[in-house]
Amino acid sequence: MDLTPDPTTWRVLIVDDEPDNLSLASDFLEFTGAATAKAGGADEGLEQVDLFKPNLILLDLDMPFVDGWDMHRQLRAMPNLQSVPIVAVTALAMPDDADKVYAAGFDGYITKPFRVRELLDALSACIETFIRNYDWQHALPPESHAPSSV
Amino acid sequence: MSHELRTPLNAIIGFTDLMLTEMPGALVEKQKDYLKRVIANGERLLALINDVLDLAKIESARVDIVAVAFSPAELLKATENQLRGLADQKKLRFDTQLAPDLPLQLKGDANRLEQILVNLVGNAIRFTDVGNVSVRFAKSDDTHWILEVADTGVGIPPHAQEFIFDEFRQVDGSPQRMHGGTGLGLAIVRKLAQAMGGAVRVESEVGKGSVFTVQLPLVDVQRPITEAQGI
Numbered sequence: 001m002d003l004t005p006d007p008t009t010w011r012v013l014i015v016d017d018e019p020d021n022l023s024l025a026s027d028f029l030e031f032t033g034a035a036t037a038k039a040g041g042a043d044e045g046l047e048q049v050d051l052f053k054p055n056l057i058l059l060d061l062d063m064p065f066v067d068g069w070d071m072h073r074q075l076r077a078m079p080n081l082q083s084v085p086i087v088a089v090t091a092l093a094m095p096d097d098a099d100k101v102y103a104a105g106f107d108g109y110i111t112k113p114f115r116v117r118e119l120l121d122a123l124s125a126c127i128e129t130f131i132r133n134y135d136w137q138h139a140l141p142p143e144s145h146a147p148s149s150v
Numbered sequence: 151m152s153h154e155l156r157t158p159l160n161a162i163i164g165f166t167d168l169m170l171t172e173m174p175g176a177l178v179e180k181q182k183d184y185l186k187r188v189i190a191n192g193e194r195l196l197a198l199i200n201d202v203l204d205l206a207k208i209e210s211a212r213v214d215i216v217a218v219a220f221s222p223a224e225l226l227k228a229t230e231n232q233l234r235g236l237a238d239q240k241k242l243r244f245d246t247q248l249a250p251d252l253p254l255q256l257k258g259d260a261n262r263l264e265q266i267l268v269n270l271v272g273n274a275i276r277f278t279d280v281g282n283v284s285v286r287f288a289k290s291d292d293t294h295w296i297l298e299v300a301d302t303g304v305g306i307p308p309h310a311q312e313f314i315f316d317e318f319r320q321v322d323g324s325p326q327r328m329h330g331g332t333g334l335g336l337a338i339v340r341k342l343a344q345a346m347g348g349a350v351r352v353e354s355e356v357g358k359g360s361v362f363t364v365q366l367p368l369v370d371v372q373r374p375i376t377e378a379q380g381i
Contacts, residue, residue: 018157018161020161020164020165021161021164024164024168027174028168028171028173031171031173031174032173062153091153091156112156112160113156113159113160113163113164113196114164115167116164116167
């Protein structure tokens, strides 16, 4: 896995229906040395998965049409995305929301509004956990998991 | 509506924050100072929007008060986790106390109870410069429980004790800016307490401190429902 907690190793796909949210996260992450791609909705996001080949996905939960929950299910069904952490970004902030997000299988959770430094710290922490759990769950490196279908 | 109000404000705070990292370019001190003020005011406005929307929701009775089992100890812990830092900053002692006869589990709306406590404790810390803030969870009678927040702060004169639960009313027009807060905290506390079938009252002496007491009907999980409901 080429992904580490260091942002210069990140290829982040950011999916959010608010153009300002996209620019904010994308500009900031580019400043930290990450490569980013932006998508304004689930369709565009799924396209970018093939084109940009992200190793990290930031997904807004409250999007019109196909929301982040649905898109997450579609992404998780793709075998070649098993080694890509998906982090939920949401304005929901009730105490049990975090539980719902983790129960749905997201790898991380950050609530809006966030300070840009908090975003960086949250993503690094999430990647650290993801890598630790990934190595534990998979005896074989991710490359050996040939995609069976898409 | 909340989404429509918060989204532009989040962008204002977010891009200001990004400028302040100086990643897009170096700033002179004056510019940093002004940008910090944009953020501070943005956050004040955001807190106000959250409180106004919450109050409107409670008033229109659109708020669902749930009754699920929760642990009083965890409720106090969660409140402490949110506010311990603020008390430490002001070098105030902060303690929480569970009455020994309190059951391990009660049935009620733990999230809303936490909101009540966070508002009351936040106020207590804001209006106290020396001494301590304490929270107590105790039994009132077989079906009622009290949450008590006491401080050694500035206190509230008798005439003001009538209106501090009104919206945007602070004692003698004391500067909201000096104390922080949105001016809606106590209004929210009262409405929530009422929505849960309870009430809130204050006892206070100027220069000595204040005690806010919320009395609520909550169900003891251990007791049979019929017995617990009988008054």
